[in-house]
Amino acid sequence: MSDVTNSDTTSHLGEAAEPGETMIELQELTKRFPGQEAPAVDRLSLKIPKGEIVVFVGPSGCGKTTSLKMINRIIEPSSGHIIIDNEDVTTIDPNQLRRRIGYVIQQIGLFPHMRIGDNVATVPNLLGWDKERTRERVDELLDVVGLDPRTYRERFPRELSGGQRQRVGVARALAADPPVLLMDEPFGAIDPITRNRLQNEFLRLQGELQKTIAFVTHDIDEAIKMGDRIAILQEGAKLAQFATPEEILTNPANEFVQDFVGTGATLKRLKLTRVREVELTDDALTGREDEDRETLRRRLAESDWTAMLLLDREERPIRWLRTPDLRQQQRPLTEAGLPARAIVEPQATLSDALEEMLLGSAGVAIVTDGRGRFQGLLDVDDIILAIQTMRDTEAEFYRAAKLSDPDDEVSA
Amino acid sequence: MAFLEYLSDPSTQRELISQTLDHIYLTAVPVAIAVVLGLGLGILAHRSPQLRSPILSVVSTLLTIPSLALFAIMIPIIGIGAGPAIVALTLYALLPIVRNTVSGLFSVDNAVIESAKGMGMSATKRLWKIELPNAWPVMLAGIRVATLLTVGIAAIAALVGGPGLGQEIFTGIRRIPASGSLESLLGGTLFIILLAVLFDLLYLAIGRVTIPRGIRE
Numbered sequence: 001m002s003d004v005t006n007s008d009t010t011s012h013l014g015e016a017a018e019p020g021e022t023m024i025e026l027q028e029l030t031k032r033f034p035g036q037e038a039p040a041v042d043r044l045s046l047k048i049p050k051g052e053i054v055v056f057v058g059p060s061g062c063g064k065t066t067s068l069k070m071i072n073r074i075i076e077p078s079s080g081h082i083i084i085d086n087e088d089v090t091t092i093d094p095n096q097l098r099r100r101i102g103y104v105i106q107q108i109g110l111f112p113h114m115r116i117g118d119n120v121a122t123v124p125n126l127l128g129w130d131k132e133r134t135r136e137r138v139d140e141l142l143d144v145v146g147l148d149p150r151t152y153r154e155r156f157p158r159e160l161s162g163g164q165r166q167r168v169g170v171a172r173a174l175a176a177d178p179p180v181l182l183m184d185e186p187f188g189a190i191d192p193i194t195r196n197r198l199q200n201e202f203l204r205l206q207g208e209l210q211k212t213i214a215f216v217t218h219d220i221d222e223a224i225k226m227g228d229r230i231a232i233l234q235e236g237a238k239l240a241q242f243a244t245p246e247e248i249l250t251n252p253a254n255e256f257v258q259d260f261v262g263t264g265a266t267l268k269r270l271k272l273t274r275v276r277e278v279e280l281t282d283d284a285l286t287g288r289e290d291e292d293r294e295t296l297r298r299r300l301a302e303s304d305w306t307a308m309l310l311l312d313r314e315e316r317p318i319r320w321l322r323t324p325d326l327r328q329q330q331r332p333l334t335e336a337g338l339p340a341r342a343i344v345e346p347q348a349t350l351s352d353a354l355e356e357m358l359l360g361s362a363g364v365a366i367v368t369d370g371r372g373r374f375q376g377l378l379d380v381d382d383i384i385l386a387i388q389t390m391r392d393t394e395a396e397f398y399r400a401a402k403l404s405d406p407d408d409e410v411s412a
Numbered sequence: 413m414a415f416l417e418y419l420s421d422p423s424t425q426r427e428l429i430s431q432t433l434d435h436i437y438l439t440a441v442p443v444a445i446a447v448v449l450g451l452g453l454g455i456l457a458h459r460s461p462q463l464r465s466p467i468l469s470v471v472s473t474l475l476t477i478p479s480l481a482l483f484a485i486m487i488p489i490i491g492i493g494a495g496p497a498i499v500a501l502t503l504y505a506l507l508p509i510v511r512n513t514v515s516g517l518f519s520v521d522n523a524v525i526e527s528a529k530g531m532g533m534s535a536t537k538r539l540w541k542i543e544l545p546n547a548w549p550v551m552l553a554g555i556r557v558a559t560l561l562t563v564g565i566a567a568i569a570a571l572v573g574g575p576g577l578g579q580e581i582f583t584g585i586r587r588i589p590a591s592g593s594l595e596s597l598l599g600g601t602l603f604i605i606l607l608a609v610l611f612d613l614l615y616l617a618i619g620r621v622t623i624p625r626g627i628r629e
C-alpha cells in the first residue's frame with residue numbers, strides 16, 4: 001500500500017519539478033520605479049513551460065501587473081532578461097515583440113470608434129495580411145469565442161455587454177495566433193456567473209490552442225482553477241511558492257502561502273477536479289421530445305427511476321418529467337414537469353457543479369458536451385465520493401511522509 | 413420699418429452680401445491656419461510635459477489681449493488691410509483649438525491606448541488610428557468655438573482697414589446720429605449672427621460625417 005503511495009507521490013512531485021520545454025523565462029527581472037526606494041519587482045526568476053497557464057497571484061501591490069507588463073515591455077525592466085522561445089527579447093524592437101504576444105487586460109480596452117470586426121483585425125492589419133485572410137480569421141475567432149460573426153462583426157464596442165466585450169478582447173488577442181498570451185485579471189470586472197462561464201470557456205479553448213499563458217489575478221480561487229502552475233508572489237514580486245495547484249494546497253511552502261490560500265483547502269480542491277474526471281451516471285433514463293407520451297410513460301414505469309430527462313431533437317436536456325407529467329395531456333411535454341437545471345460541461349469543476357446544484361435546488365447536475373448534448377448525470381454522492389478520495393490520497397501522502405521521516409534523521 | 417426699407421434696397425443688399433463673403437474669408441482663413449497650428453501645438457503639449465504649460469500659457473495670454481489693441485499692434489508690423497486681421501484672428505483662434513486638442517487627447521481611455529500599445533502599434537499609428545479619432549469630438553468642439561469666436565472678433569478688423577461686415581457696423585457707428593446709421597449697425601450685426609448660425613450648422617454636419625459612429629453621442 002505504502003509502496004504504491006510512494007511511487008504516486010514521487011510521480012506527482014516529479015511532474016511539478018520537471019516541466020516541459022520552456023517558452024518564457026524571466027531572469028532576475030527587476031523594476032525600480034523612479035523615486036521609489038524598494039523595487040516593485042525584485043529579481044524575479046521564473047520559467048513558464050510551453051502550453052501551460054502560469055498564474056501570478058498575490059496581494060494587491062505585490063508587483064503582479066508590473067511583472068506581466070515587463071514581458072511585453074509595456075513596462076521596461078530596470079534589469080534582468082526576458083527570454084521567449086530561446087530568444088532574448090529584452091532589447092529587441094518592442095513593437096515587433098508585442099505582435100507575437102496576445103495581451104488581454106481587465107479594462108479590455110477595445111477601440112470604441114472601431115467595429116468589433118476591425119478591433120479583432122488589429123494585429124492582422126499591422127502584419128499586413130490580405131483582406132480576405134483577415135476577414136476569414138475574424139469570423140473564425142468570433143465564432144471561437146462564442147459570438148456569431150454575422151450579428152456582432154459590424155457592431156461597436158458600446159453595443160456589447162461586459163462579458164461580450166471581454167470575449168472580443170480575447171478574440172482580438174488571439175487574432176494573429178500568437179504563441180504567448182498575457183492576461184491581467186481578464187475576468188476581474190465581470191459578474192461572478194459570467195466570470196465562471198468565461199473561465200470555463202477559456203479553459204476549453206486553451207485545451208485546443210495550447211498557448212503559453214501568463215495570467216494575473218489576485219483571487220486564489222481563480223488561480224487554482226485556471227493555473228497549471230501558480231506563482232504566489234509576495235511584496236516585491238518575491239516568489240513565495242511556484243508549484244502546481246495541488247502542491248500548493250497540500251504542501252504550502254510557508255506561512256505566507258498558507259495564509260494566502262486561506263481556509264477551506266478541501267473545498268478548494270473541488271475546484272481542481274473536473275467533471276470529466278469523475279465517473280458519471282450515464283445510464284440515466286432519457287426520452288426525446290419527438291417520442292410518444294405513452295412510450296415514455298411505459299419506459300419510466302419499467303425503470304427504477306422516479307423521473308425521466310427529456311431531450312430535444314439535438315439531444316439537449318430540456319425538462320425533468322415524472323409519471324403524472326406524462327399522463328396529463330393538456331400541456332405539451334416541453335412545458336410539463338420541471339425545467340432541466342444545473343447543466344454543466346465536462347471541463348467544469350466539481351465545485352462549479354456543486355454550486356449549480358445548490359443554485360438550481362437540484363440533487364443532480366446534468367452534464368452536457370460543448371454543443372449542449374446530454375452526456376450523463378452527476379449527483380451529490382459522486383461529489384462526496386470524490387472528496388473522500390482526495391482525503392484518502394492526502395492521508396496516504398502524510399503517512400508516506402511520516403514513514404520517510406526516520407530516514408531523513410539518519411541522513412541528517 | 414426703416415430697417416426693412418434699408419434691407420430691401422438692392423445696393424445695400426449687394427454691399428451686405430459682398431461684405432458677408434469677405435467676412436467668411438476673414439473667418440475661414442484664420443481658423444484654417446489655427447487648426448493646423450493648434451493641432452500641432454496641442455499634440456506637442458500632450459506629448460511633452462515640459463512644453464505643456466509654456467504652450468498653454470502663451471495661447472491663453474494671447475486671448476486676453478484686448479482685440480482692438482492686438483489689431484492696432486499689427487498695423488506697424490504688417491500694415492493695414494486683411495493681413496493684420498488674419499494674423500490677429502489666427503492668434504485668437506488658437507486657444508480653444510489647442511486646449512481642446514490637449515484635453516481631447518487626455519480624455520482617451522488609458523486602457524485603449526495601452527491595448528493598442530500591447531498589440532504592437534507604433535506611436536505614430538497609435539496617434540493617427542486611435543488617439544486622434546477618439547479625441548476628435550472634443551477637438552471639433554474646440555474648432556467650432558474658435559470659429560464662432562472669430563466670426564465675432566473679425567468685425568473689429570474694419571478698424572484696421574480690414575474687410576467684412578465690420579465695415580457696415582463701423583460705417584453706422586461713425587455716422588450716428590445721422591439717419592440710416594442705426595440700420596447699418598443693425599444690418600451688419602444681423603448678418604454676423606446669421607453667419608454664426610450658418611457656421612454652427614456646418615459644424616453639426618461636419619460632426620455627423622467625421623465622428624465615428626461608435627463614439628457619437
Ligand SMILES: Nc1ncnc2c1ncn2[C@@H]1O[C@H](COP(=O)(O)OP(=O)(O)OP(=O)(O)O)[C@@H](O)[C@H]1O
Nearest residue numbers: 033034036040059060061062063064065066067218
Ligand atoms: N507607473 C508606476 N509608477 C510608480 N510606481 C508604480 C507604477 N506602477 C506600479 N507601481 C508600484 O509598484 C508596485 C506594484 O504594482 P503592481 O501594479 O505591479 O501591483 P499588482 O500586484 O498588480 O497589484 P493589484 O493586485 O492591486 O493590481 C506598487 O507598489 C505600485 O504602487
Ligand SMILES: [Mg+2]
Nearest residue numbers: 064065066184
Ligand atoms: Mg495589477
